[in-house]
Amino acid sequence: MxxxxxxxxxxxxxxxxxxxxxxxxxxxxxxxxxxxxxxxxxxxxxxxxxxxxxxxxxxxxxxxxxxxxxxxxxxxxxxxxxxxxxxxxxxxxxxxxxxxxxxxxxxxAPVGDGGGDGDADEVEVLTSPQPCVLCGRPARHQVAGFPQHLDPADCGRTAATPPARAAEPEGGRPDIEPDPEPERPASRKPTPESVAVRPVGRRMQAASDTPDLIGQAVAAALAQHQGDVDTATAALVKRAIPDAMALLDATRRGGRYDVVAHPWIPDILRKQSARGADQIWEARPKWFRPQLPPGNHEVTALDINGAYLSALKTHLPIGQLEHSTGPGHDRRRAGVHLITPPGWEHEDVLPNPIGNRDEPGPLWVTEPTLRLLLRLSGPKYGLCDPPEIHESFTSGATEGLLEKFRVALKDARDRAIVDGDEVTLEYVKAMYSKFVSTMGESNYNRELYRPDWMHLIRSQAFANLWMKAYKAYDEGLTVVRAMGTDELHVIGDWRGVFAEGRGVTEVKVKDTYTVGSEENQER
Missing domain, CATH: 1.10.260 (434 Repressor (Amino-terminal Domain))
Known part of the structure; x- marks a missing residue:
């Protein structure tokens, strides 16, 4: 031929x-x-x-x-x-x-989902239209406190280029697959003359209703590798990203809001080059105290457990980010903000809440950073002036979007610690850490593209560390270092301030060392 x-x-x-x-x-x-x-x-x-x-x-x-x-x-x-x-x-x-x-x-059809779970009581008629948390267009109802359209046909998310849900690889996940999605309750059929009001969604199921995908995966891996702990752990860590997405799907089933996996993203959240970064400043601390009191001191380096796991509880935007200008901040919304940060006069005892940044002028920060600055500028703390907000990209937000996902991981981690189960412990750590690090522009996670969430979660971890540093300072400890998301060095009786242990609300000792005023000057 x-x-x-x-x-x-x-x-x-x-x-x-x-x-x-x-x-x-x-x-x-x-x-x-x-x-x-x-x-x-x-x-x-x-x-x-x-x-x-x-x-x-x-x-x-x-x-x-x-x-x-x-x-x-x-x-x-x-x-x-x-x-x-x-x-x-x-x-x-x-x-x-x-x-x-x-x-x-x-x-x-009646407002509610027909499932008999009481959601109808949470739907309220607004006296005046307010922006829908999903599309931004005027809505006349609110559900669980969030304005939104009851009929998806009225919602702007049904436009020609809607955000996409996370899609699984065609082959599926053979070893850790969520239970089949339950059938939706039958609804009234629309007639040609009118269209029935469709239910907004259903309340998330109780934690006990979520299948134990983590335990099932660990058991299957150990059986497949004849009880070889190292090999089973390596196999589980390798598949941590798709398994985390499967767990997310399972914990979100029945949730009121869809997890919008691929919404429109503003240019400030896009990488400027293949190996470059976007324009968001995460406020990562890398601070050490410039001057110690005279004499020698024993410093304890504390490790903050499950920093990213705890940070999954943060205000995450539900829908597509929308642009706004002006100094106002709506606590019902979350996103990223262009601000001029306030001056910081406490660098000798506490790190700057925006981290190590030498360049003056405005910068794009995340919701956790902005909320931390607003909190510290309030009457309770009075540590700085309020930041000046110039413009924002935000959407209606909730702290509970990943809560069942976080609780499932935390419970598995707690059980593993009690049982001495290092396989599950390493597997869970890989699941939440890789979940956070790959939801941006990553070749390893094609299912969830939310660089805004990635920045917000990481910044929440930094903000949590800062508040622990402040707690130590407020309780009379000398704060020596604050690094990344999970490292805090202090001088003093830290056990009177923090609980010691491996739980996510506890800290453990990473190292101890001695420093003196002369050594400090050399640093």
């Missing part, structure tokens, strides 16, 4: 991609049939998260695209046939006033 024959054969076998319905229609088609993502994923041979990605902006390719298109075409045909049938029934029954009234009443 000549080259031209090969080209002709290639052209003859080429065919255009099968078209897919618009993104905003895909989820509606599935839900209309009361099918869960897990059910669709099973017949297509993919994971539930992959189906979630397709419903939020990603497109499949190859043979699986043809299968998905076939499913959606069938679902659309079923919906059209059912709508026509219901319309005919409505027309036929319209002659009875009582029955017509029933049809009109049934066209609007």
């Amino acid at each position: 000549t080259d031209f024959d090969a080209i002709d054969a290639l052209l003859a076998g080429a065919k255009p991609e099968v078209p897919l319905p618009p993104v905003e229609e895909r989820r509606a088609l599935r839900e209309h049939l009361n099918l869960s993502r897990a059910q669709v994923a099973q017949v297509l041979g993919v994971s539930p998260s992959t189906v979630g990605g397709w419903e939020s902006g990603r497109d499949p390719g190859g043979e699986v695209r043809e299968k998905y298109a076939y499913f959606l075409d069938g679902a659309r045909a079923r919906r059209q046939a059912q709508a026509a049938e219901e319309a005919a029934i409505t027309v036929q029954d319209a002659g009875s006033p009582a029955e017509a009234e029933d049809v009109e009443t049934a066209s609007v």
Whole structure:
């Protein structure tokens, strides 16, 4: 066969991609049939998260695209046939006033999710429209204190380029897979004359309802490697990122808000070059006391346990970041802010809350850094002037977005410490540390792209360390060093200030050493 024959054969076998319905229609088609993502994923041979990605902006390719298109075409045909049938029934029954009234009443579903969990009590009608926490457009209701649209069709997140949910690798995770997504409760079908109000979401399930994916994975790894602890630990650490994402999916199931995995990100959060950094300043401390009291002193280097794990409890933006200007700060929102930081006159005894920065002028900081500065400028502390806010990128926020994920990791860590289970301990540490470090522009985690979350969580860890340094100073200890997220060096009876242990609320001794005033001058 000549080259031209090969080209002709290639052209003859080429065919255009099968078209897919618009993104905003895909989820509606599935839900209309009361099918869960897990059910669709099973017949297509993919994971539930992959189906979630397709419903939020990603497109499949190859043979699986043809299968998905076939499913959606069938679902659309079923919906059209059912709508026509219901319309005919409505027309036929319209002659009875009582029955017509029933049809009109049934066209609007009650606010709530129909699951009987009490969420309806949390939906309130606003006296005046407020920006939706998910899209920013005016909304007339609020749920659990957050303004938002009850009907996703009214929400700006259903625009042509919606944020995408995290998508799993096509092969799935054979050893640690979340339980199939529970089927959604049946809802009233919309009639041609009106569209039913759809439920906002459901309350997150109790912690006991989350499957023990960590314990299952550890047991499976030990069995696979015949009890070899080192080999099993290495295998678990290697797969810590996808396993952390599986745990996140499991703990978020039933949550009120979707975890927006790939929203629009402003340029300040994008790397300026392949090996460069973005424009966000994380306020990482690298401080040591410039002058010690005269004499020799024994210094204890304290290790702060689970710094990133504790920092998962921080105010995270729920939806896409929106730009604003002006000096105001809304505590119901979170993001990044361009500020002129205040002067700091306590460098001789405490680190600067914005870390080691020599350049003057405005800089972009995260929500935890801004809140720390505002706190320290308040009447309780009075340590500095308030920062000057110039502009911000923020979204409606909550501290509880990753709370069940954090608690699942913390509980597994606590059990491992009690049981002396070093395999689980190393596995859990790798899960939360790699989860945080790879949710930015990383080749290792393609499922969650939230560089804003990465900066906020890391900055929260730095802010937590700063507050521990202040607590030590306030209790009469001499603070010698504060480094990164988990290292604090002090002089004095630190056990009267901090609890010693391996728990996330405790500290442990990393090192002890002696310094004197002469040695300090040499440093």
